Amino acid sequence: MKHLLSVTDLDAATATALLDTSDRLRQALLGREVRKLPTLRGRTVITMFYEDSTRTRVSFEIAGKWMSADTVNVSAKGSSVSKGESLRDTSLTLSAMGADCVIVRHPASGAAHRLAGWSDKDHATTGTHTSIVNAGDGTHEHPTQALLDAATLRDRLGSVAGRRIGIVGDVLHSRVARSNVFLLATLGAEVVLIAPPTLLPVGVAEWPCRVSHEIDAELPGLDAIMMLRVQAERMTGGFFPSSREYAVAYGLSDARAAMLPEHGVVLHPGPMVRGMEIAPSVADSARAAILAQVRNGVHVRMAVLYHLLAGAPE
Amino acid sequence: MANDRRGDAGGEGTGLPDHELLSASDVTRTIARIAHQIIEKTADAEHVVLIGIPTRGTVLARRLAAAVAEFGGTEPSVGTVDPTLYRDDLRRRPTRPLEDTQFPEGGVDDALVVLVDDVLMSGRTVRAALDALSEHGRPRSVQLAVLVDRGHRELPIRADYVGKNVPTSRSELILVSLTEIDGEDRVAIRRGVGE
Numbered sequence: 038m039k040h041l042l043s044v045t046d047l048d049a050a051t052a053t054a055l056l057d058t059s060d061r062l063r064q065a066l067l068g069r070e071v072r073k074l075p076t077l078r079g080r081t082v083i084t085m086f087y088e089d090s091t092r093t094r095v096s097f098e099i100a101g102k103w104m105s106a107d108t109v110n111v112s113a114k115g116s117s118v119s120k121g122e123s124l125r126d127t128s129l130t131l132s133a134m135g136a137d138c139v140i141v142r143h144p145a146s147g148a149a150h151r152l153a154g155w156s157d158k159d160h161a162t163t164g165t166h167t168s169i170v171n172a173g174d175g176t177h178e179h180p181t182q183a184l185l186d187a188a189t190l191r192d193r194l195g196s197v198a199g200r201r202i203g204i205v206g207d208v209l210h211s212r213v214a215r216s217n218v219f220l221l222a223t224l225g226a227e228v229v230l231i232a233p234p235t236l237l238p239v240g241v242a243e244w245p246c247r248v249s250h251e252i253d254a255e256l257p258g259l260d261a262i263m264m265l266r267v268q269a270e271r272m273t274g275g276f277f278p279s280s281r282e283y284a285v286a287y288g289l290s291d292a293r294a295a296m297l298p299e300h301g302v303v304l305h306p307g308p309m310v311r312g313m314e315i316a317p318s319v320a321d322s323a324r325a326a327i328l329a330q331v332r333n334g335v336h337v338r339m340a341v342l343y344h345l346l347a348g349a350p351e
Numbered sequence: 352m353a354n355d356r357r358g359d360a361g362g363e364g365t366g367l368p369d370h371e372l373l374s375a376s377d378v379t380r381t382i383a384r385i386a387h388q389i390i391e392k393t394a395d396a397e398h399v400v401l402i403g404i405p406t407r408g409t410v411l412a413r414r415l416a417a418a419v420a421e422f423g424g425t426e427p428s429v430g431t432v433d434p435t436l437y438r439d440d441l442r443r444r445p446t447r448p449l450e451d452t453q454f455p456e457g458g459v460d461d462a463l464v465v466l467v468d469d470v471l472m473s474g475r476t477v478r479a480a481l482d483a484l485s486e487h488g489r490p491r492s493v494q495l496a497v498l499v500d501r502g503h504r505e506l507p508i509r510a511d512y513v514g515k516n517v518p519t520s521r522s523e524l525i526l527v528s529l530t531e532i533d534g535e536d537r538v539a540i541r542r543g544v545g546e
Contacts, residue, residue, distance in 0.1 A: 038446075054448065061449035065436060068454070069486060076436045104436075348446030 058340035100338035146175030183216035198225030206265035373538035386418035396463035405450035428455035434479035474508035
């Protein structure tokens with residue numbers, strides 16, 4: 038594996054190998070006072086974030102640090118990006134400084150793919166070898182989020198294959214939903230998207246999932262439900278009448294959570310808007326695996342760095 | 352990790368049949384002998400922990416612990432440590448999958464730890480396992496038990512308990528089979544493959 042750009046590049050065996058590595062890394066660090074592995078000593082990992090983020094950026098940084106990589110964070114604000122430097126020039130600059138891995142988040146869908154293309158071309162001419170990790174590109178993909186969700190489901194449910202997972206809410210603007218649909222389907226799960234028609238993307242019929250507009254009808258059959266944040270910052274039109282109406286029609290209230298089967302797991306990629314897509318009491322309940330997702334996020338990202346950087350370059 | 356079967360294309364080679372070094376009953380006898388030696392050499396230790404190196408070292412550690420208990424010793428606790436994350440040759444090979452790491456309850460602080468592996472060769476796996484072990488606690492002392500010592504050391508490491516010393520050339524492979532993993536107990540040598 039040279040880059041991690043899209044979950045559609047992962048077959049079931051590769052995805053499972055990443056999840057297994059994540060489990061082993063968690064095991065290797067379990068109960069230790071010093072959470073430090075020497076594995077990526079001397080490797081440089083740069084996070085390049087053109088969009089705000091707490092958990093993704095921090096967990097990549099922690100993942101790198103726990104494996105002894107040198108991690109550097111670049112954000113668009115406060116870097117030469119604000120002086121007008123292009124994405125390409127910024128990334129080539131970071132490569133030239135010896136970055137072994139650039140983790141990028143960008144508001145434009147496909148940004149990580151462009152970086153990977155430039156990195157490969159650069160490799161051919163100068164011999165530098167920079168792996169690109171997509172940490173969220175526009176409304177396209179967020180592969181490590183899907184991997185950590187799959188890891189959490191595997192922990193809670195024992196397996197992903199054969200399970201029915203509901204993904205509820207703003208699918209249209211959600212790279213998390215897209216990555217999850219494809220990864221969970223690859224791993225053998227049955228995915229149901231539950232959203233108002235206005236919040237479903239064009240072409241959703243081609244996705245390996247079923248679509249429903251009725252959350253209450255789906256709840257009893259779900260092994261897990263993933264609530265998406267309503268992305269107000271990406272909403273330019275009227276997608277639903279009011280946030281109150283959205284909460285009533287699609288929010289996960291206590292009453293709705295009670296309709297899930299006994300073992301039903303509640304996931305949320307964060308950041309949560311409590312009271313909008315999820316009731317505070319549900320978010321804090323034993324069903325919710327939201328903090329487990331965050332913990333798994335570090336181990337999954339360590340696994341990604343391990344698979345990209347530890348072995349001999351391909 | 353030291354088992355030479357890793358990276359072996361499987362069944363190819365010179366066409367010569369594998370030469371058996373230890374039969375099933377030899378393997379059982381050898382494990383029993385090492386268990387007796389462990390009882391003798393750890394008699395004054397309060398807390399003995401056997402830590403296997405995956406995958407066959409872990410199986411051997413479990414068997415040794417059971418044998419120690421059978422021959423009248425206190426049954427040592429058993430754990431397993433994956434040295435992969437501490438190896439010095441990660442960059443030379445494609446990404447290696449990680450193996451199990453599990454420490455017994457109570458950890459290894461102030462314990463007498465016996466590391467267990469199937470084959471000892473360069474000593475690099477043991478070096479990595481020692482590093483991994485030291486991250487999990489501070490044992491009083493660490494000993495090493497191996498089923499086969501085939502020589503070719505590249506580091507100043509030696510085993511405290513050796514099932515069988517086998518002089519080998521680098522082009523030979525040592526094949527360790529254990530029932531739990533391979534369906535039979537056997538140690539064999541395959542000539543003329545490898546490097």
